[in-house]
Amino acid sequence: MHGHRRAYVITGSGPVVLLLHGLGCDHTTWAPVIARLARTHTVLAPDLLGHGESDKPRADYSVGGYANGMRDLMTVLGIDTATVVGHSFGGGVAMQFAYQFPERTERLVLVGSGGLGPEVTPAIRAITTPGFHQVMGALAVPGVRHATTAALKLLSRSGVRHLRDLDEVAAIYDSLQDARTRAAIRHVVRAVVDWKGQIITMADRAYLTEAMPMCVVWGADDQVIPVAHASNAGTLAPSARVEIIPDAGHFPHKDHPERFVRIVRDFIRTTEPSRHDRERWRELLEEGALVAPVHAEAGGAPLAPVRAARRAKPA
Template identity: 55%
Template structure:
């Protein structure tokens, strides 16, 4: 086993953490058990997964990142091994949950890395708690326009729980699997992302988990597409080192959203993975880790004070980069 580190928490020490092997641990926050993986030592990085996923999605990149950083990857409430209560599953509530977990672990500031829905959570965290955010990394992130995969729109509608239950029937699961293999053989973008999406559905073991998935989805998606936007507040990332990572063949959140977010975020860096879909860190984990390490090494952490935040709001208070009514109608 390699070197270890210790992280102080509100109730004592977290204990020895392996340098490279992500250890699944638990803390109770506001009465609910929160699961999280932790590895390494150094400047902290928080990895936030997408809807229906869990911290296991980061397994291919955590060991490399943990060589130089303290890596914390939570299972968001309602996901993975965390509790799944009937609760608030909004983006803002998740941002609060990340803050509270970091508070319990004694981590005052961190770089936030968010994938898909987790990108929206990371952006919301930076908006709510700029003084606790050092950098932002958004991967195939939601919030940059209404467009989203039609399957997610359908899953936000009434009857979604029945559809999820049906996908778990043995005969139906075989048919869906065969369709996915056909899409992959045809070289379609949906074929790239479908296996990961099926993996997420397969990881919803019971009605409680499926209900949490649907509640989370409905907080950000309806039949018309995404209902939450970050574009009206993107100007607030001025002075916040920001990296955008997208797969050119993303079938869940179109790559056009990457360019839109990049334009709306002053000073942001955009990296496109040409052969990747919605999970570029799965397609090429080595390239992803290299990009992230280069970004972390070439940027200085943001340092916000309440007065700086107030001045930025007053100086650039107009929403820029927002989706126009015509663009919104195009998604219907």
Template identity: 45%
Template sequence: MTSSPAPGPGGRTPPTVRLTALHGHDLSYVDSGTGPAILFIHGLLGSHENWTHLVDKLDDRHRVVIPDLFGHGASAKPVGDYSLGAHAAVLRDLIDLLGIDRVTLVGHSLGGGIAMQFCYLFPQRVERLVLVATGGLGRTVSPLLRSATLPGAELVLPVIASSWVRERVEGIGHVASWFGWRAGADASAAWQGFTSLSDAESRRAFLATTRAVIDPGGQTVSARGHLPSGAPIPTLVVWGTRDRMIPVGHANRAHEVFPDARVVLFEGAGHFPHLEQPERFSAVLDEFIATGTTPPGARPEGQPSEDEPDNRRRTG
């Protein structure tokens, strides 16, 4: 089953969204282009829309696959297992269904944790790994996400995600726009994710997903000790220097899991560097896929602290 896309901003037609059944539930995904496959994995409260701006930049030479994880977007939100391993297994089943043998994995935030779990479980299916502001490299995470794991969150979330609250926040934003304020890509993506919690099924899936990887003290799942066996997987790590969701200092920890990883820091970007600086992200990704290395001039330097950004030394 497919949906008919309407023209988007600038007259660009969004890619076709398809629907298939996996494990008895509907899974929504984009599948565009031909060539070596790239599998994009969005983060918590995200969807395929976090990546679709890259499709027309890549699908003339790559097969681009972008699913909505179960519990997100247009995919089903069943009661069940929302662990990293469960998500990784679903993605493996999806590429099996599509007849894809090996992929370059690109994972953002929670999607990065899923991508690393995929590498651990199915290393023979991975060509390259790209981690964007990924989870799984440290304990620290935004207090906002930690609060979703507290007792009683099930009672509070319907109130703060209600249409009454959302309409008033949007009204404030509309008034602010009269004075020249515009939400950046980081804030817009976060707000779009928050508005997806308007129904009970989405809220239940959000809480289950969050509690599978976070507790009141921070992240509970670590990539340490989960190196894939066999030959090292070429790995690129991308992070925004102003990430307030997962500190940029975690970027340095990628070398503890993938010793030969290349780290590229995006100056001034927040938790969504691929949305805030799409042209640069596309260029970095393209170069990495072509060569397995970072692009010329991008050096793994700048050593921010573990929990806070350091804007004095950075890449690029």
């Protein structure tokens, strides 16, 4: 599409589930759940541009650009609507897709997602620092890379719960041997993170989920994005279903694939797909988001958030 190779897996039959992976990963991160979901659904799992087997050009790596790319892929494949499932950075893309293309989004499932608070692991913030590209180039030489990835995989099997995700870190680190991949990931991170943490947020648009079913899934032991962000989602979007999976890290779909699939299937089974109502969407936009909590007086307890005042209409 648009002159660039886009890799994807599509399998199964039935209503479509679009799986969006996180930063530095590819469709294989969903391997433990693809076949299970495909028993009841059509599963589409792409490699985002700059990742996996997709091309890694000098291009637009913003969440909006990725959302456009998913719209175009669905169009090429003849898919009108889907339940969109996004993990980590892919959660940010999923939220942006739902915002840009509500008429094509049946439901939204966010898994250890970005965009729900500023906090993120320092390892990701480090990608934005000057010299990252050169340092990782030096660390990706064969001898150093092989020794480091082997050590990370060994640690992931140590039984220490906070180290369980290091096998995925090893795969991401191994992919950084490709200079094009390093450049793409650097562009992605700079679009969504700075030295203070995450830049993108759904806080100012979460009220729009009133018109769309949303489920939030988090690993209780997530070391990349704090599990507290799941509570943020529940506050921002009170109608959202929140599922915390015990004994799971940043990749709950890999730690407990059967439970993850049950959650997704049950969410789809018990909710009606969103049907975009342009008039209701306009009304929500006009009413506005929840404004910041108002304090009764300096240092006083915050009052409950309230909606911004409706804009007065001309008589």
